[in-house]
Amino acid sequence: MKKIIFTLFILFNFLANAQVTFKPGVKAGITLSKFTGIIEDKNNFNSIVRKTSFSIKPDFYLGVLGTIDFTRFYALQPEVLYQRQGSIVSNLNEFDSVKVSLSYLSLNAANKFKFNKLNLQVVPSLDFLLDKNYNVENEVDISCALGVGYQINQNLGVEMRAKWGAIPVLYTEPILLGQTSSRMSHGNFSIQIGLTYSFSK
Numbered sequence: 001m002k003k004i005i006f007t008l009f010i011l012f013n014f015l016a017n018a019q020v021t022f023k024p025g026v027k028a029g030i031t032l033s034k035f036t037g038i039i040e041d042k043n044n045f046n047s048i049v050r051k052t053s054f055s056i057k058p059d060f061y062l063g064v065l066g067t068i069d070f071t072r073f074y075a076l077q078p079e080v081l082y083q084r085q086g087s088i089v090s091n092l093n094e095f096d097s098v099k100v101s102l103s104y105l106s107l108n109a110a111n112k113f114k115f116n117k118l119n120l121q122v123v124p125s126l127d128f129l130l131d132k133n134y135n136v137e138n139e140v141d142i143s144c145a146l147g148v149g150y151q152i153n154q155n156l157g158v159e160m161r162a163k164w165g166a167i168p169v170l171y172t173e174p175i176l177l178g179q180t181s182s183r184m185s186h187g188n189f190s191i192q193i194g195l196t197y198s199f200s201k
Contacts, residue, residue: 021069028062029159029194033085035100035169035186052089054186057099059084063106067198072114079108083127085190086134102169102188103131104141112149121147123161127188141165141188149196157196164189 035054063081070076083106090097104127112119122144129139147161165188 023067023198023200025065025067025196025198026063027065027079027194027196029060029192031059031061031083031085031190031192032056033059033087033188033190035087036189037184037186054087054089057086057088059086061192061194065196075112075114077110077112079110081106081108085188100134101132102129102136104128105130117151119149119151121145121149121159121161123147125163127165136169137171138167138169141167143188154200155198159194159196161192163192
């Protein structure tokens with residue numbers, strides 16, 4: 001019991017002296033997104049007769065944030081973003097391609113580990129599909145991003161993140177040796193590069 005009381009005392013003393021601050025802000029940037037994996041259809045001679053690939057589709061994101069500075073070295077940054085993702089789907093044996101566009105409402109909890117002006121980021125996200133131009137399997141995605149940021153001055157910062165989705169966006173069934181093989185899953189992947197602006201004195 002004494003150990004618990006002592007631990008609580010240390011915790012409350014730490015929080016009391018942490019000088020927690022909150023700074024609202026906005027952010028925007030470009031998104032370079034694609035679906036993961038490739039699709040290969042093979043004939044009875046095990047030769048590839050058609051190969052479909054997913055390539056980068058550029059788009060944008062924008063939203064609001066609130067930075068909660070707990071210590072000099074750690075901050076939690078909740079974010080609400082409108083983010084456009086998707087992929088360009090290309091058939092390498094033909095000259096056609098399809099641009100798949102997906103719009104998400106993204107709820108992020110960015111954990112920022114600060115080293116002077118540099119910060120490293122671990123960002124779990126919950127994404128809700130708002131709009132689409134192609135039928136997809138799931139309208140909710142759980143994702144995680146790893147990133148790095150640099151604070152140019154007290155208000156302006158720049159950051160880059162790589163984001164992976166855990167829930168498949170679509171499934172495909174490649175043709176292997178004249179028969180349909182097991183289904184393959186394809187998820188979201190994106191690179192985000194942008195600016196942040198905090199409204200602080």
